[in-house]
Amino acid sequence: MNYNTQNIQTIDKLKSELDQLIPFSEENQKKLQKKVRLEFNYNSNHLEGNTLTYGQTQLLLFFDKSSGDVPVSDIEEMKAHDVALSQIVEMAKDNERPLSELFIKELNKTILVKPFWKDAISPNGTPTRKKIEIGQYKTSPNSVQLKNGEIHEYASPEETPALIRDLLNWYQEKNDVLHPVQLAAEFHYKFVCIHPFDDGNGRVSRLLMNYILLKHNYPIVIIKSEDKETYLTALQKADTGDLVSLIEYVEEQAIASLKLNIKAGKGEDIDELGDIEKQIEILKREKLTQTKIFNTPKVSYDLINHIDNDLWSPLNKLLNKFSDFFAETSNEIHIDHFKYRKTKTVNNSIMGAARMFADKEVEIKPYEIFGKDLEEEEINNITWAKKMLSLKSATKKKDYKISCSLDLKESGYELKILESNANGDGIMKNKTILFEIENEYKSYFMNEIIEGIQKGISKHLISIIQTDK
Template sequence: MAGFGALQSLEPLKPEDARRLAKKFRLEFNYNSNHIEGNTLTYGQTQLLLIYGKSSGDVPLSDLQEMKAHDVALAQIQEMAREHDRPLTEQFIKELNKTILVESFWKEAITPDGQTTHRKIEIGVYKAQPNSVRLKNGELHEYTSPGDTPAKMHELMDWYHEQQGKLHPVQLAAEFHYRFVCIHPFDDGNGRVARLVMNYILYRHNYPPVIIKSNDKEQYLTALQRADTGDVTAIIEYVERQMIWSLDISVKAAQGESIDELEDVDKEIAILKREKLTAATLYKTPKVAFQLINHIQNDIWG
């Protein structure tokens, strides 16, 4: 990819540029990957939690724990990617699932005949019960059966190790993501683990992470569904488009340019509106919000 060559020509980044780029990707990946799955933390609350170790607003404790656990998993894939002598294994993937879910819990589920039930979610082990998803058209899409899951995961790992060095890293990461989602090997956390391993593969090949934006969820799911019909290029091209964004942000950081986006400001404005800027709540707002206020003041009175 053209952007990758441009980034390589600018490496190594200055320490301060590397730090702000890492922070940007850390917040974007943690926020979006969890928000896609229903986590209620806003971008600003995610920043407040992960960067400043604080929380604000009426946020479920489980969502805070989930976000912090996902951040730990992100650090795990980054560390693993740096250790080139350690191959990707099923055990590591199971550890990622255990990390993000923290502990076993009960969750609402759907039986094969479409009935609602509750079942215990076991972490770090392959599923013992069937799992499925209700599609837009009302059909129930069944993933790989529990009995076939271990063999399918073995096949996936064999495929991955065979294709390393043959497929372009972005294609390898995208296809692995899709094949993993097709299996859905765990009781819960499959989407997050799929995106974590996808980015592990990219990190290992010195690419920046791909961020699947929560506001682009429909396009993401559409690409996966098109792949289900045999058009695997749909998900590959989707991931490639997201990589263009990541490379663009990386090049800007390497050149010392701003990597704040308009939507970042929109996120902070939403926080300010929700908090209503009262004296009692100002201290809860992320530092970026104070910078935003200063910019507004400068525009009006400067």
């Protein structure tokens, strides 16, 4: 039966309008194909964690070039997915070849490229490593842990082959019964429930959903990566028996796709606002990556805040976990080698003057940080430090200090994470550089670098505490 949703009438009306515009002019067809190719590949892979940006995807698909520091596996994955997209387009045109297990396995083999190892959880809950075979059904359970901690079970390896065959039989039975959009949506959900492969199930399910749409002369639907939460929520509702929510979600994407195709057929502009914003980002990368940024009050202010909030604060929070190993710990900040004192004594006369002028306009200093107005004073160095005094496990007094030193130069900055120690005399010496980097002002630290610093320093302190006596 067809699901009684409010969208079907709209879909049928738009489909009729689109059919009247076919065939498109060659120019309009090319523009549409280019957009769909880019959007579908980018979004379907991005939903699964691929790190290529929109611009990098565009450069890869249309010019076969890569830019930036991205994993080779992500590049291979994107190119392979593009091949799989071509496969479903051609397969949909072939009336002699029905949808089969072989083709489904071919799609999985195409998108995964080659066997690989990935982290996994064993049946007894312990971390392990698992070899991912491509184009083959799973041989061990691939259940996942949800955000709420519950385990979501998919079909067992033993059940999988029979369930896929049942799904293909269901598809043949419902092919002329269900509305094509509803047929594609329900097939997508049933496939996800089986989760037949060790990896690539989400991408294969969306490819198969679009194969069914293409087979019925409907355009490809694109589930946007920024809509991931809504998409996953619809799938989760289906798990509770509310399949209509997922059907309606896919119908909404089909409506958007039909409208896009109609605009393309009429020769109208098919760039969405999001596309324009993405193009601006691409342009920034192309045109601004070679420019040099020099130090200004705003540049210094933004960088200092970035280091303070995104690097030092989480690092200091981590260092606090080691406080129990020391008799005393404290934090310091030095600006151009002078200690910054956050609190100041305010006498009564000053307070009185403050109250006198309380109703008057207060001067706002947009670039004031650590008591310095960067529009009036230049800062050359800021050093954040964590002192850890008297290691409890040592037989002699041992003090340690972890510091983060930022040097602000004319066209770039230098940052060092250092460790120094004192053996009873209170004088910190034997400085060791744990991390060092020189960067231009346009380049900030990425999360993975910050996490790497935290892990490195943690291991270093653990080693000190384990071996120092």
